[in-house]
Amino acid sequence: MSHPLNPTGPHDNQAEPEDGPSVLTHLKARLAEALDRQSATAEILDVISSSPRDARPVFDAIVHAGQKLFPRSTISIGLREGDNLILGSISGPEPAGVEAWRRRFPAPLHPETIHGHVILEGKALDLPDVAAVQDRFRIGAGNFLASGFRAVTMTPISQGGQTVGALSVLRHSTGSLDKEQFEILNTFAAQANIALDNLHLLNQMRDANETLENVSRQLAKYMPPQLYDSIIEGDRQAAIASRRRKLTVFFSDIVDFSEITDQLEAEELTHLLNTYLSEMSRIAQKHGAYFDKFIGDAMMLYFGEPDSRGAQEDAAACVRMAIEMQRRLDALQKSWQGKGLIDRPFRSRIGINTGYCTVGNFGSEERMDYTAIGREVNLAARLEAECDPGGILLSAETYSLVGEWLSVEERAPVEMKGFKHPIRTFAATAIYAGDTASRSILHKDGTGFSVTVDLERMTSSARLRAVRYLQSVISELNK
Known part of the structure; x- marks a missing residue:
């Protein structure tokens, strides 16, 4: 990704003359950016398709993909937890800055904070200069500025039609994202929505399966195992x-x-x-x-x-x-x-x-x-x-x-x-x-006769007596 998207505004190369080598250079840059976006989206979709048991792996994949496309920005996901805001995931170019931002969570979810506005209103927000809106967001704007973030673009994340969080691109320089960059952010948010909806459905299915398994275990105690198995198997x-x-x-x-x-x-x-x-x-x-x-x-x-x-x-x-x-x-x-x-x-x-x-x-x-x-x-x-x-x-x-x-x-x-x-x-x-x-029991029944010999119970002398008796019987039968 040698041509990351400009995190602070329009691309500088738009001013270059559209002729000769400059046109080719521009097209190569745009192609590299498109490939980077495609690669980042594919990575996120791979995580979503693996059906993780919780959404964190998807959130981590989204912020890391965003970090690749916005290398000078910090990408974070804030999630609603009751009346508070918690940090779902974060990735940034400076570990110290990331850790400082992490320590600000959990925080109250208030309509006069930037996160509160996006999550409670369910509307995206692009602030090219946070300092200019301190009166509007008097509670939360100061936290962004104190952490060195001058510009913020934030879009809501939803689950089942309800806003449950926000995806943010935090920048140290003032300026807005261009239209294409904003669409990328919305794409990532949509993928987070898919992950949350999938997780919700997966948990519903898991709960239903656990209920059915529990009922099945209980029913199995009231019927023969063979009958239970044949019913479960559809036989x-x-x-x-x-x-x-x-x-x-x-x-x-x-x-x-x-x-x-x-x-x-x-x-x-x-x-x-x-x-x-x-x-x-x-x-x-x-x-x-x-x-x-x-x-x-x-x-x-x-x-x-x-x-x-x-x-x-x-x-x-x-x-x-x-x-x-x-x-x-x-x-x-x-x-x-x-x-x-x-x-x-x-x-x-x-x-x-x-x-x-x-x-x-x-x-x-x-x-x-x-x-x-x-x-x-x-x-x-x-x-x-x-x-x-x-x-x-x-x-x-x-x-x-x-x-x-x-x-x-x-x-x-x-x-x-x-x-x-x-x-x-x-x-x-x-x-x-x-x-x-x-x-060691020998037994035979037939018309007019029955013979049973228990070898384990017979002593040597008992066996000799049995042999003599059987020989006499054979002699009688041969007459």
Whole structure:
């Protein structure tokens, strides 16, 4: 920028004769000035386009660009803050002068100050000689003169149609800016307006997003994670609809919960129940269960919707989850008893069934619930009611899918209301003796036979006896 704009008045080279080398020199100077203006404007627009979180980077870019185009002037931005004026940004050729001007802020915003007039009236002001207007601006003019500024050109900065500040070119020599220089100042002010409007919109969007995120976080606690995710991602619509899916359904509740509640204070009961449900929810989420509902101390979960890993793996995940839940509750119960919080067993019953259910949105267009219904859901609930305290009771359908690795004990068929024929049930065993998913259990069911071998529990002599017995069975089968 070897040809900066004259900060004090018209260009000196206007007096040169418009012929020969002088014309070329003049055109080169004007071209250099135009390029300087374009470069300065581009720098400011780059800062604006980066969407800063506050306007200061844009203000800094404006005053530094102005400093390049008006190298002998001080460029400052004053901002309204209530009834005061604060300094938004400043750049000048003399660090001492810049610092002296900075110390004058904050200052009262008064209509008889130069800043006050521009900001309160919303009109630009060009003062070629500040000394000549001391009567008009009796409060503020003296500050400019005391700082060595003899001439001031100031234009308003607005946000949303309201004047919020002023951009100033402060000069040590008297004289006005020419028309082209004044247009440059207005261009910079317009860019400051854009930056403030952008910042306002950005803050509005940020506030709205924070509100939505907060509401979403709260809503997420009232619905299953899978349902919440599918709604947020747009995969599921809030419409009355249903479909058939093969699910593994889980029911559980606390044994004799009403009697436990009678022995505890409300605060103690709330603590125990919330701890229990939180621990069970963590385990359920770990295994990928769909949270259907909590009903007091009871839980309904299922596997197979909205995502299924196949009927066999869904059933296995549900049973492994149930085993981990019973183990965790056993540990919690011992801890609570040790602390004297409870004086009776705190145990749950769990029923699990696999079958085709109707799953979807049920209710009205105004209020609906996403859930699973049908005979198989009812059977899971009945199994839970028939289960031993601290146990897990499976239907034959679920057992057929996990029987290769799960130790069970078949119970007598159960007559259940709503079912024509007795229901075969299987109670999971060895719930509290290691991880059944990793135990060395060999199991096979077939027509007329069932074999289960628990290698971890067998001693060497027990294995030899089992081998002899199985060999005798093979001999019988070969006859």
